[in-house]
Structures are given as structure tokens and as C-alpha cells.
Amino acid sequence: MFCRMTSRVPALFAAATACCLTIVSLRAQEPAPLMSDTVFKNVQILKGIPVDEFMDTMGMFAASLGYDCVSCHSPNIYEQRATAYAEATPLVQRARQMIVMMNTINKNYFGGQPRVSCFTCHHAKNRPEFIPSLALQYGELLDDPNSMVIFPRAHELRRARHLRGIQHRRQPVPDRDRGAGAEPARPGRPHAGGRRREDLRRQERVGR
Secondary structure, three states, X not given: OHHHHHHHHHHHHHHHHHHHHHHHHHHHHXXXXXXXXXXXXXXXXXXXXXXXXXXXXXXXXXXXXXXXXXXXXXXXXXXXXHHHOOOOOHHHHHHHHHHHHHHHHHHHHOOOOOOOOHHHHHOOOOOOOOOOOHHHHHOOOOOOOOOOOOOHHHHHHHHHHHHHHHHHHHOOOOHHHOXXXXXXXXXXXXXXXXXXXXXXXXXHHHHO
16 A cells, blocks of 8 residues: 555656646746836836836826826827827926835835825825815715725724714713813803804904
């Protein structure tokens, strides 16, 4: 019995080796994906990535800034597609600088993960806004069904913290937690957000 098993080992090993060689040969025959810098001209930053990923990145730029192709590229793309896309317009050069800045932020602060993108600041606008809107803080929390979440766990944690903050602001403080001599809670007293909005309205009326 042992002799028959040992005699089969070389045959099994040869069959397994032939199967592995076949798989490697089939994978070697698969065509390599086309790269961005071999298909398109004058690619400076987005080199060495597949064409599909390159086009997805262009779509990301357009959606993040509310742009289309001609917004950054030369208007000649409608008639001279082979050469017009390669022209380094001022906005194309600016986009290259922004890519370097974004990659540097992700590398230095997020371990190379794509946490920061064009949409992080632009939000479908050509210029990022640096003054926050009070509607974002005190407005109703809405869920966008078209929003894509790359890191769902982090998004869920942020949303849960935001909801807990809203509930905490709306919940009245019991009298026993206010301390001795403190003013008792009055029914209908507005929360902090309402007082701030009322203060802003009062300042607007004074300014007029």
C-alpha cells in the first residue's frame, strides 16, 4: 500500500506543476491595461495609471468643481482632439498643483489614504468657500441618496456624533443639575441655536 502511494506522488506533483504553469501562461497572455501616459500626450502628474482610472479622475475633477472638459482644456478640443487636450492651459497647470497639494496632505496626515479630494473643499464650486454657513450648523440634517461614502464607518461615526449633539442641545437641563440658587428651567425657553439666530436678527435690525 505504501509503495503504491509513493509511486503516485511524482505523478500528482507533475500534474500540479502542469496546472500551475497553465495558469501562469494564461495570465501572461492577458493584455496589459493601457496606461495614461502612453495613450494621452503631455501627462505630467497622473502617470502610470490605467486609462479607465485616468478618465474616472477627470470625471472626479468635473463633478467636484461643476466643470466640463472645456472649462479647463482648450476650446479647440472640439476640432483638434488629438492635440488640444495636451495643451497646458492655465487651469490645467493649476490643477496639477492642486493634485500635488492633495497627494501631499493625504501622504503626510492620512497615511496615503485618499481622505482629501477636490470635493473636500470645492463642493461643486470653482472657488472654495472659507466662511461657514449657519444653515449647515442649525439646518435640518438631510441624507443625500446620491452621496458615495468611501469610508462608511467613519461617516457613520460622524453622523452619530452630530445627531447626539442635536439631541443634547434640545434636551433641557434638569433643575437638580443646575446647582443651588440657579434659575429654574422655564417652559418654551429657546435652545442655544435659537438664541444665536435671534441675536443675529437683532444685529441686522440695528445695522439697518
